[in-house]
Amino acid sequence: MSSTIHKSSSFDSSYDVVVIGAGLGGLGAALNLALSQKSVLLLEQHNLPGGFASSFVRGRFEFEISLHEMCAVGPPEGPLKGPIRYVLHDESSVDVEFVPVPEAYHLILTGEEHKINVKLPFGVENFIDTVCSAVPETPRESLVKYFDLCRECSEALTFVARSKGKIDFKTLMVKYASFLTTSGYSVAEVTNKFRFPRKTLDLLYPYSCYMGLPASRLDFTIWASLLHLYITQGAYIPKGTSHQMCSAIDTRIRELGGQTEYNTKVKKILVEDRKVVGVETDDGEKIKAKYVITNCSPHLVYGKLISPASAVPVEAHKLNNSRRLGVSAFVVYMGLDASPKDLNLESYGYFISPHMDTEKINKSMLQYENMPDLTASICLNNAIPDCSPPGTTILSITTAFGIDVWKNITPETYFATKNKFARQMIEQVSKALDSPISEHIEEIEVATPQTFSRYTGSFKGGVYGYDLDPWDSLVIRSQVKNKEEFFKGLEFAGGFAAMGHGYNSSLLSGRQAARSVLWKMKKEGG
């Protein structure tokens, strides 16, 4: 014990790469760099890894903060196995276990125009069967074609992502022609061509809520890919909450020789001649690195972190200002002292709304008189029965608000506002499911845009990166990436990076940023 060497600095004087932020993007980046034997330092301002991908404990319950379900995990083996499993298990040996989510979603529409209560299963055929029997006027053939198109777009997107900016158009033309003819359009523009009845669309569109945009604005390609992946591969969640998954990644990074430090905020990204030279922490420690991968948004990086600030070209600010910040979230977490059965909670995930008109839903997220129209609820016990003690239930209800909606809320009105929305959301869900929720609340916590801002420092409390409009789609982002690099050695990872938000995209974007750094290092002969 006494033979330990006493060093006096927290950090080495330099690293190959410093990663700022241990959200999924930062973790994904640091993991891949550690795996490649590079010296990597991961710095996180909070005392936990994960960012939004975390959990908290109240009484006898541990609540999952943000995850509803993960895309791109897929079954453990076989052709449907997804890239997340490949990256975490095969490539990096991370000790994380995934549990399948039992159904795609349980949709309950309560409005007069289209009252429906239907559970949609995974598997394209099952899904189509269920839609056709719930809405008999559905043109089955068209729906089959629609899913074919989604598959093609999804595969094409993978192909494009692998081509590192130099896209092989010939192959695209031959294999993914419909991807090329739909790329650049919105979901509404493409889907309208199929002439589905309104009621069919109601059953098809719920997942689009995960993208935070109405059908008229959401890029079709990303939507198609998401729908395809979810319905074919199924959805998964990590055992023991996202916090357990992130702790597993953090543990693995350290095993591989990487260094991860918490409660350590980076105040400055130091640049010289448009080149990254290192970072400076909150308490003034300077750490040298030629490469910095940042899990924070370009808004924070160009607006606050780059030092000297005068080094930031005006083009960077303009680019930020031209893009649209995605929504923020509002979540009611409840630990209930009754079993899911006693609470009438038979499904894992519910979408509940008076209607499924995505334009109207989006509009309802831009006001704060009343709760937005749509909620997405998760009953965790229906995927992981023992996630809470016997006879209890964990239920969370989520909705979203436009990024600027909460700006007029003051500390004086804050508590009342949050409880008002929470009450309305609980009422909506109770009524739709005939569930006596409010009689069984043992623990309740409500997270607002302010809460997300507080714990992760995300700009304006945004949780969804930049909006994926057709003019800011994944395909376009991947094509313009090189032209938008304002500083040599600086890469972005996470929800605000090119691949967009969501657990799988964020994690994989971190890996992509790491690969990009590794490739540049190699080119430099480093």
Added chain:
Amino acid sequence: MEVYGRSKDMAQASKMQRERKKRWKNASPVPDVEDPIKELSKGLHLKNFQLIITDIKEVTKTTKTYRLKLAPDSELKRLPLFRAGQYLSVKVNIDGVKVTRPYSISSAPSDVLGDGFYELTIKIKDDGFLSLELFEKWKTGSIISVSGPHGNMYFDDLRDLNEIVGIAGGSGITPFRSIIHEIATQKLDLKLTVLYGSRYEDDIIFAEELSNLAGKLPDKIKVVNICSEPSENWSGPSGFITAELIKKYAGPIEGKTFFICGPQAMYEFLEKEIQSLNIPNRRIRRELYGQPDNITMNPKYLVEFKDKTFNITVRIGNKIETIKASATESVLVSLERAGIVVDSQCRSGECGFCRSLLISGNIFINDEIDGRRAGDKKFGFFHPCSSYPLSDLEIKIPSFKFVKFSPIK
């Protein structure tokens, strides 16, 4: 698949790329750095801010109330708001030993909006390390470093019934004073009955103030003082707070939510009493009591360790230090004694802010409140405030330099 015809479709992607360029070209060059949500957040809780003592009142012989306002050089416009029942974590530096202590805010949230102050009411603990020092050295004009407000023992109309029975002991009256003031100023629409246990009559904190408020709003506020060792002149109830006394003064159990806040000994006694009342879990909220006075009293603690001391190798980033630790002191306390700072707020095992990594060695975890996440248990993380060394340890703690600890002079 064709959307608007092949040639138009094939041109669409480039059209969108041009659209993006156009938006970029026409966008404002002014950096977008205003963040109203962050501002809102600052009005609700902060990792660290400085207060100044503007007034001190002796409430009992062993208790003082400190009125605190924003320190003169503070950048804040106003104190963070809170919910009646929450606490501040006070950060002090006594001769190089940097410690934190949780204290409930005894004033009302409306006082933040009004005159802009918090009050902390602090009772000396006979064997306390800090409270005695504070009692003697905190003066009007002293600067106090804090974080918060934190804590979960507040009334929430989504969960709690609006008839509350409060059970308080000793300094545990402080959150109830805050709640009572909120009721008195009609900010909270509640009926509250507090059963407040003290040892002697002259230990009763806020006796007159609370009885006056109750007198003004008899349908809303009731305070019943119970003394365990009263003098002959005492006409009120005496002894400990029992199930019987609760029923007698609070009436039927149904339709009420129970809030409990007091010293550890009170919880131990009350546990049996409360059980006999058959109150469902969701109707009971307990405030934490901080670190136990004596961990060897925990029936699961193995007494054979009681006199042992161990070495703890502490890693902070690349820094390594070895410190001595007693088996009967929490790892957090041993760290603090050695002048090492870890973040801590509740000091009760619940909040998770002291979360650290146990690299090797064995610890005893006070499982009365083990607020660790499942993933932390699996991957070897622990809460130093509620863990005791049972062997030499090697641990890694997160750095914690950005918080000021106000010196006690």
